[in-house]
Amino acid sequence: MDRIVSIYAPGEANVPVRGSGQAADRLAQVIALVREHAGATDADLRSALEARAPASLKALVNDFSDYRAFVVRMESPIDGRRLLPADPAEVLAYVQDCRAHGQKPATIRRRLASLRALHGLAGLADPTGSPQLRAMLKELAGQGVAAPLQVSSRKPAFTLEILLEACEETPPGLRDAALLAVACEAGLKVSQVLALAARQVVPGAEGQGLLRLAGAPERVLTGETFQRVDRWCRAAGIAEGALFRRVAVVRAKGREGRSPVPLAKLAWNARAGDGHLGERQARTARTDYVVGEHGLTAAAVRDIVRKVAGRAADLGLVALHGREREAAIAALRLQSLWCRGASDEAVRGD
Known part of the structure; x- marks a missing residue:
């Protein structure tokens, strides 16, 4: 059965509230x-x-x-x-x-x-x-000096390339890929990722991108990373404000329609209403992606890294299983994915 997919830009739909919706000050x-x-x-x-x-x-x-x-x-x-x-x-x-x-x-x-x-x-x-x-x-x-994690390496452990491969072609997947690519290539800390605004990533020469951080020199992003950011912004309808935001996913199952049943065949206690008198309207499955108006939290960034790592393990992109897999995912941080090519100045961050 076909599925309807809708993407709502910031402000076009209400993001579902989690819990009480009251964040602690x-x-x-x-x-x-x-x-x-x-x-x-x-x-x-x-x-x-x-x-x-x-x-x-x-x-x-x-x-x-x-x-x-x-x-x-x-x-x-x-x-x-x-x-x-x-x-x-x-x-x-x-x-x-x-x-x-x-x-x-x-x-x-x-x-x-x-x-x-x-x-x-x-x-x-x-x-x-x-x-x-x-x-x-x-x-x-x-x-506090822990022994290094021993990984049976038929395939490599988590790297940036593996996590990017595990990101899906959905709005949350596009966001996760852009976040990981920018953070690792520029050597950003979580606090710097949270502070990024859409206007701070601009086109550069030869298809590259420029990352403009307050009080720091411009950092050059590869063309591939800039394209990831551009695809995310286009899909989410982001031109101003926080670059990386929550994307709520609302799914509804589809169902087939049903013709009405003759009254003679209905039970004496049949209830009134759609689906109860034998007639049921068909409904197409749908998925709605609702982009929030505010930036992510530090906890959300940590969850993104671990969820993408878990998906990479599920897809068999790394040879980690059981407790070994759980330990590797729990220990994963943005800093552990920083590219080797990042300059010392970039890696130091703030």
Whole structure:
């Protein structure tokens, strides 16, 4: 049966809402957190926090929540006392508790970095510099060196070329291919990808493209990468605003029509309505692609990389199976796909 495919440009249709549709205001959360526990003023905090990426603000909130939960568990309750500045002995006990609960060394180091950052924002002394804690961190650094993943390589592990091959010829697939190609060729971090606007990718000489980043030299994109971006923008109807956006996919199954059944053959309790009195209208299967008006989130970019990698594995483009496949996909990052040809300046990003 045929299928109707419709693509709605930004603003032409409502993007289906996920969950409650209420995104957390991370900037406001961090400001409220530091105001409550350190008494800092909003103006000072806002100017210091606005330069941070949303993912960084989210980490500050989540990591402090974990530390606060530990303090509550130990003191039960804390009777409204301020937790900033933190007691160095309490921080040491917190790290020991994290280790006892099997948290990874990288997670513990990140939680301590968040505590340091919050103290810095509030103008307080760093509580993570005690000799005992430094010795424990040195021990954690030795534990955090993971053995390289061993891959049975009848076929290569994930590369940019393999992921691009796995992208479908649909609006989400065109977006994913353009995102991966631009990010890897220009050596962009996730925060830089999220900040890209459509007007920052322009035609260059000899079919190439130019990527114009604020406060940085123009970066040259290959003709193939520029064509990927152009195809995505044309399909999505994007000329201004965020370059990479959410694409909602709404599918409806098709069904065959049915002629009405004579009344004599209907059951005595037959219900009224289409499909119940024997008559049913035919319906063609359809797929609607609705392009959002706002840019992607950092979590969405990570999901895109992993979903495309999973599709590549399903297609047999890599020889990974079972736990080996799961571990390779979980460890995949944009930075691990950066092209070797990217300049050192490009790779450093921001």
